Amino acid sequence: xxxxxxxxxxxxxxxxxxxxxxxxxxxxxxxxxxxxxxxxxxxxxxxxxxxxxxxxxxxxxxxxxxxxxxxxxxxxxxxxxxxxxxxxxxxxxxxxxxxxxxxxxxxxxxxxxxxxxxxxxxxxxxxxxxxxxxxxxxxxxxxxxxxxxxxxxxxxxxxxxxxxxxxxxxxxxxxxxxxxxxxxxxxxxxxxxxxxxxxxxxxxxxxxxxxxxxxxxxxxxxxxxxxxxxxxxxxxxxxxxxxxxxxxxxxxxxxxxxxxxxxxxxxxxxxxxxxxxxxxxxxxxxxxxxxxxxxxxxxxxxxxxxxxxxxxxxxxxxxxxxxxxxxxxxxxxxxxxxxxxxxxxxxxxxxxxxxxxxxxxxxxxxxxxxxxxxxxxxxxxxxxxxxxxxxxxxxxxxxxxxxxxxxxxxxxxxxxxxxxxxxxxxxxxxxxxxxxxxxxxxxxxxxxxxxxxxxxxxxxxxxxxxxxxxxxxxxxxxxxxxxxxxxxxxxxxxxxxxxxxxxxxxxxxxxxxxxxxxxxxxxxxxxxxxxxxxxxxxxxxxxxxxxxxxxxxxxxxxxxxxxxxxxxxxxxxxxxxxxxxxxxxxxxxxxxxxxxxxxxxxxxxxxxxxxxxxxxxxxxxxxxxxxxxxxxxxxxxxxxxxxxxxxxxxxxxxxxxxxxxxxxxxxxxxxxxxxxxxxxxxxxxxxxxxxxxxxxxxxxxxxxxxxxxxxxxxxxxxxxxxxxxxxxxxxxxxxxxxxxxxxxxxxxxxxxxxxxxxxxxxxxxxxxxxxxxxxxxxxxxxxxx
Amino acid sequence: xxxxxxxxxxxxxxxxxxxxxxxxxxxxxxxxxxxxxxxxxxxxxxxxx
Numbered sequence: 084x085x086x087x088x089x090x091x092x093x094x095x096x097x098x099x100x101x102x103x104x105x106x107x108x109x110x111x112x113x114x115x116x117x118x119x120x121x122x123x124x125x126x127x128x129x130x131x132x133x134x135x136x137x138x139x140x141x142x143x144x145x146x147x148x149x150x151x152x153x154x155x156x157x158x159x160x161x162x163x164x165x166x167x168x169x170x171x172x173x174x175x176x177x178x179x180x181x182x183x184x185x186x187x188x189x190x191x192x193x194x195x196x197x198x199x200x201x202x203x204x205x206x207x208x209x210x211x212x213x214x215x216x217x218x219x220x221x222x223x224x225x226x227x228x229x230x231x232x233x234x235x236x237x238x239x240x241x242x243x244x245x246x247x248x249x250x251x252x253x254x255x256x257x258x259x260x261x262x263x264x265x266x267x268x269x270x271x272x273x274x275x276x277x278x279x280x281x282x283x284x285x286x287x288x289x290x291x292x293x294x295x296x297x298x299x300x301x302x303x304x305x306x307x308x309x310x311x312x313x314x315x316x317x318x319x320x321x322x323x324x325x326x327x328x329x330x331x332x333x334x335x336x337x338x339x340x341x342x343x344x345x346x347x348x349x350x351x352x353x354x355x356x357x358x359x360x361x362x363x364x365x366x367x368x369x370x371x372x373x374x375x376x377x378x379x380x381x382x383x384x385x386x387x388x389x390x391x392x393x394x395x396x397x398x399x400x401x402x403x404x405x406x407x408x409x410x411x412x413x414x415x416x417x418x419x420x421x422x423x424x425x426x427x428x429x430x431x432x433x434x435x436x437x438x439x440x441x442x443x444x445x446x447x448x449x450x451x452x453x454x455x456x457x458x459x460x461x462x463x464x465x466x467x468x469x470x471x472x473x474x475x476x477x478x479x480x481x482x483x484x485x486x487x488x489x490x491x492x493x494x495x496x497x498x499x500x501x502x503x504x505x506x507x508x509x510x511x512x513x514x515x516x517x518x519x520x521x522x523x524x525x526x527x528x529x530x531x532x533x534x535x536x537x538x539x540x541x542x543x544x545x546x547x548x549x550x551x552x553x554x555x556x557x558x559x560x561x562x563x564x565x566x567x568x569x570x571x572x573x574x575x576x577x578x579x580x581x582x583x584x585x586x587x588x589x590x591x592x593x594x595x596x597x598x599x600x601x602x603x604x605x606x607x608x609x610x611x612x613x614x615x616x617x618x619x620x621x622x623x624x625x626x627x628x629x630x631x632x633x634x635x636x637x638x639x640x641x642x643x644x645x646x647x648x649x650x651x652x653x654x655x656x657x658x659x660x661x662x663x664x665x666x667x668x669x670x671x672x673x674x675x676x677x678x679x680x681x682x683x684x685x686x687x688x689x690x691x692x693x694x695x696x697x698x699x700x701x702x703x704x705x706x707x708x709x710x711x712x713x714x715x716x717x718x719x720x721x722x723x724x725x726x727x728x729x730x731x732x733x734x735x736x737x738x739x740x741x742x743x744x745x746x747x748x749x750x751x752x753x754x755x756x757x758x759x760x761x762x763x764x765x766x767x768x769x770x771x772x773x774x775x776x777x778x779x780x781x782x783x784x785x786x787x788x789x790x791x792x793x794x795x796x797x798x799x800x801x802x803x804x805x806x807x808x809x810x811x812x813x814x815x816x817x818x819x820x821x822x823x824x825x826x827x828x829x830x831x832x833x834x835x836x837x838x839x840x841x842x843x844x845x846x847x848x849x850x851x852x853x854x855x856x857x858x859x860x861x862x863x864x865x866x867x868x
Numbered sequence: 869x870x871x872x873x874x875x876x877x878x879x880x881x882x883x884x885x886x887x888x889x890x891x892x893x894x895x896x897x898x899x900x901x902x903x904x905x906x907x908x909x910x911x912x913x914x915x916x917x
Contacts, residue, residue, distance in 0.1 A: 537872040547876060674887040732884060 084156070087133065089123040095155050096120050100449060101151030105264055105623070106692050108413065110148075111452035112260035113694070114138040114294050115755035117445065118453070120157060123323060124488030125483075128492040129590040132599070132693050139469070140291040141697040143586050143599075146694050176463075182340030183310055183356035183365060197281070203250045203361045206275055208302060208752045209286035210295050212698050216240075218286055218344035219254035222354065244354055250361075253280070256620075256722050259294070261301040261406070262415065264623050275305060276402070282308040282361035284353070287328060289313040289341070292467060296459045297452075303337065303367045303462055304406040308360040310338045312353050317343040331466040335367030345704070348655025356645040370405045372458040379702055381442035382454040388435045389390050396422040413451050475699040475804065479579070482700050486580065492587045499580075503571040507564060508648075509660035515563030516648070524555040541744060546735055549799055554731025554792035558723050561645040561788070562716060568641045569715045570708065577703030581606060582695065589693045595675055596682035598622070599693050601631040605674070608638030609667070610715075612827035616834055624691040632834055636823045636847055639667050642787035645817045649791045653803050654811040666819050673820060673850065685722050722786055730782050730789040734796050750775075750797070769855040770813045773806075780821065787824055809862040813855040820851035 089095055097117050100110055114137055115121075121137040132145045144152075197203070207222075209215045219225070232496030240254040255271040263269040277281065283847050285302050287295035289651075302309060313319075313326060332339040338356045342349030359365070373383035390410040397404040411432060424432065436447050443450045485491050495744075506512075527548060534544050535561035577583050581603055584854035589599025600622055608615035615635040619628045639647075647666055651659045691726040737755035741747050750756060751774075759774035759781070766772045771780070784791035798805050805816075822828070822844045 534872070534876075538870060539872045540869060540874060543873055543876050546880065552882070641890075721890060725890040728887045729884060729891075732880070 084154060086121070086123065086135065086144070086152045086154055087146045089154065091123055091125055093735055094120055094122045095154035098153040098155055100506075101153070103149065104744060105262075106148065106694070108262050108448055109264040109694060110152075111448050112262060112264075112297060113142060113696075114154065114297065114456060115142075116452045116456055116776070118447060119456070120153070125487065126489075127586055127590060128487065128489045129587075131590045132586065134487075134586065134697060138291060138293040142433055143515050143693055143695045143697060145335050145588075145589070145693050148694070152376070180332045182332055182368075185359045195364070197364065200249070201281075203247070203358065204278075204280040205250065205252040205357060205361065206245075206271075206278075206280040206283050207252055207254045207286065208271060208275065208283055208298070208847060209257060209314075210259055210288060210298060211595050211696065213257065213286055213288035213295065214344045215257060215286050216254055218284075218312065218314065218342070219252065220352070220822045221347050221350045222252055223343055239339060244358070247354070249363070250358065252284070258298060260298055261305075261410070261816060262413065275302070275307070279401075280307065281364070282310065282357055284310055284312060286312045286314050286344070288315055289319045289324075290315050290470075293324075293456070293459050293463055296462060297324045297455055299335065300372055300458065301406070301409070301456050303335065303372075304372060304403060304409060305371050306405070307405045308363075308365050309367055310340060310353065310356045310360055311335060312344075312349075313339060313341045314344050316341040317346055317348065318473060319470055322470035322473040323468075325468045327466045331462065334369075334462050334466065370403075373454050374457065377454070377457060378443055381439050382450050385435055385439035385450075386846070387431060392428060393422055393424065393433055395550075396424060396428075407437065409451060412439070413448050425678070449723075473699070475701065483583065485676065487583050487587055492583075496587060497583060499575075501664070503568075503575075504664045505660055506642075507567045507571060508663045512564035512567045513648075516560050517527060519563060520560045523552070523560060525554040527556060527645055532804070536698040542739070545739065546732070550731050550735030550796055551728065553795035554734070554789075555723055555728055557649070557795045558727050559720075561648060561791075562719055562723075564644050564648065565641040565719055566712050566716050569610055569642070570712055572606065573708050573711045574703050576604070577701070577707060579677065579700040580697045582697050585695065586697060593689075595678035596689075597630060597634075597678065598627055598688060598691050600629060600691075600695060601634075604631050605638050608635040608640060610641055612636055612638070612640050612823045613830045616827065616830040620835065622691065626688060627691050629835060629839070630678065630686045632831055632839075633681065633843065633846075634674045634678055636827065636843065637670045637677065637820065639670045639819055640787070640823070640827075642824065643818060645791045646783075647786050649794070650811045650815050654808050656804075660814075663854055666815060669816065669854075670819055673854065677850070690735050719788075727785045727789045727792050730785055731792045731796055734778060734782060734793045738775075738797055755797075764847060766853075768859075769817065769852060770807075770810045770859045771817060771855065773810075776806075776810075776814065780817070783818070783824070784822060785825055790818065807868050809859060809867040812862060812867075816858045817855040820854055822847045 084095075092455070097115065097119050099117060100107060100115055102110070119137060121135045124134040124141060126133050127143075130146075133149055134144045135142050135144060153639070207215050207219055219240065219242065222244050224245050225240075225242050236603055241251055242254075244250045244252055253274060253441065255274055256268065258271045261272050261275075263272050274280070283302055283305075285299050287299065299311060312333075313328070313331075316326070319326070326341060328339050328341055339359060340349055340353045340356055342353055373386050374380070377383070377385050386405075386408055388402055389411055393407055393411065397407040400423070402418065402421065407418055407422060413420070419429075439445055439450055443453075445453060486495050487494075530552065531544070531548050534547065575584075584606070585599040585602050587599075588602045590601055592601055601619075603621070604615045604618045612635055613637065616632050618734050619631045619635075622628045622631060644663075647663045648659065652664050655662055672863040717772075734755065737758075738750050738753045740754060741748060741752055742754055747753055755778050756774045759777040762777045762781075763772045763774060766777055771777065772845050775794070778797060779790045779793035782793045794802060823831075828840050828844060831843050
């Protein structure tokens with residue numbers, strides 16, 4: 084039978100792992116190997132994908148992929164019984180190996196310190212969502228954003244370790260193995276291979292150590308000085324588990340330090356060891372994990388035969404020979420190309436591998452993964468006392484009964500999102516916005532009174548009040564709404580709910596050609612399109628990345644909120660929250676339609692497999708959320724007093740003067756009116772043929788917030804009398820869908836190239852124009868003016 | 869133009885220069901314009917296609 088045929092809660096042992104290519108390798112790397120037991124936790128509400136528990140963590144799989152994994156049912160595993168046996172073994176005392184400590188102990192002929200003044204470089208490597216960025220922040224004192232979702236970090240980040248200015252530590256995206264499965268995993272692998280850091284800090288989530296050690300073993304093979312940080316030890320110990328650190332250190336041949344990155348425990352000791360091994364270049368004592376005796380030693384003999392075969396090539400290109408040999412056996416094309424073997428050597432290699440498969444009875448990838456996991460189980464057997472089921476996991480299971488339950492998941496999602504929108508636009512946001520507006524209008528009145536009493540020139544009064552106060556002030560008042568929106572988005576991410584949304588929505592998204600993982604960039608897009616576009620790097624296929632990037636502009640970013648609030652307050656007062664929610668839904672609807680169009684034209688084919696780890700729910704960290712909100716507020720204020728200030732002054736100037744630089748009475752004679760007038764024929768059919776509207780929309784390309792600022796300046800606060808409700812409706816729809824701002828387009832250009840970026844600008848404007856036209860025609864047919 | 873006119877004009881010009889400098893500083897080494905700029909370094913390295 085296959086996994087999909089199991090019943091919920093049923094356990095089984097894996098017999099074979101079918102399929103091919105990167106996905107199969109990824110599954111093997113994550114511990115889905117023959118002989119391992121797993122439990123089917125649940126089916127997603129729409130019946131696909133499924134959630135399995137394997138090696139003490141939760142993994143999602145689509146039914147199509149699950150069908151390729153053959154299993155045989157077993158009795159439900161009794162983890163408690165296993166624990167008692169292990170506990171007895173732990174009573175054996177192990178001597179303290181003292182690796183990475185000061186003194187005379189320098190293994191493997193190392194011990195010559197690097198020259199004084201050498202800048203020590205470190206790579207921070209670990210699985211996704213194991214706390215790398217939290218540790219990075221502790222090590223460097225920076226405030227990088229962390230989240231409870233696999234793949235928050237999509238590119239490297241550098242910083243110096245606190246108290247060691249001559250160091251540079253690089254936080255890398257999370258990877259499960261050195262076989263890259265997605266773009267951001269490639270970033271990590273290339274960094275370690277090509278930039279050759281002086282040492283690696285390998286961070287492990289000790290609560291699922293089996294899976295984490297898989298990467299550790301591959302890193303040890305790279306023969307680079309390394310320390311292992313066992314993160315989340317507090318959680319492990321709190322739930323009754325323990326680790327024989329000395330034994331683990333001895334078995335891995337590298338320093339092991341238990342830490343809790345979130346509580347800043349053990350971090351000082353980690354720094355001390357990391358700096359020591361880097362300075363003295365103390366390499367791991369062990370790279371050879373294959374067992375001579377296991378299954379006739381087939382894997383052992385194969386690896387060592389390949390090592391002898393390629394040793395000269397690996398040295399020539401600077402690859403660690405053990406690592407290169409293992410990758411060749413696994414069929415890594417990149418390494419094969421790098422080594423430049425001749426035909427004879429390639430033929431010998433294939434013969435060795437065929438012999439391995441024949442003797443071992445497993446294919447090359449499964450045999451290698453099996454060899455590694457055998458060693459890992461041996462390590463865990465000796466060093467780890469598994470905790471009882473963690474409080475976090477029990478809590479997550481309870482919450483998941485509702486939030487990913489068959490009948491409650493989707494209503495729950497809708498309810499949560501509706502609550503977020505209601506609180507943002509209907510309750511907290513407007514209340515705070517009103518307070519700021521009052522403050523700004525009082526300040527504006529005071530300044531105006533002061534300027535009148537000081538007999539300041541009317542032109543300068545107009546510049547300050549109509550230009551700066553109206554423009555920048557109107558944008559500033561939206562700060563609370565934007566911060567509130569980000570607050571809720573960060574709560575969703577930090578709590579771990581975002582990963583569940585991906586799980587629940589996968590089947591639905593597959594209908595439009597995407598995978599569940601694409602929901603994450605899209606939800607981030609409700610905050611800002613720039614990080615949304617960047618976060619598509621976690622998607623493992625180019626097709627999915629492109630399609631998701633093209634859809635993110637339809638997710639209305641927070642910078643558009645001022646436009647909606649401004650128009651809704653002016654033309655549809657009292658209906659703010661549902662009209663704005665309707666606009667968000669329209670954006671989503673358009674993205675679905677466009678995705679269906681793309682699926683049948685530009686992006687034929689299937690979405691990538693949905694293999695993702697489901698983290699436990701955690702309480703969002705106050706400091707983390709506060710940092711994020713502070714960053715967003717700071718960014719918004721910076722934009723308000725830079726881009727928007729310049730835009731409002733420029734708009735004020737261009738609408739106050741003629742081409743001869745004479746002050747004009749009627750704005751229709753202004754420079755701005757003449758320039759914007761060129762686009763009037765294009766925008767007239769959609770009811771936006773007013774030069775002032777066109778100017779505002781053009782300024783929105785720099786920053787969306789400046790649309791409102793420009794309108795305040797150009798309409799002199801008399802917008803309600805100048806436009807009709809129908810025009811306002813067209814404007815709202817056009818603003819929702821037209822081109823994202825220049826920063827977002829720059830992000831698209833960086834990810835997909837210039838042609839796609841230009842394409843996005845034209846495509847979004849076209850869609851916006853058509854939808855605004857539709858709104859206008861519908862409005863006219865209903866008798867609106 | 870009186871003394872206040874000159875003061876206000878001067879203040880506006882200084883504000884504009886500072887705004888231009890802020891924009892330029894934000895773009896040095898980082899061009900994505902996201903909120904973490906320029907500390908996140910997200911755009912220093914291109915992803916491999």
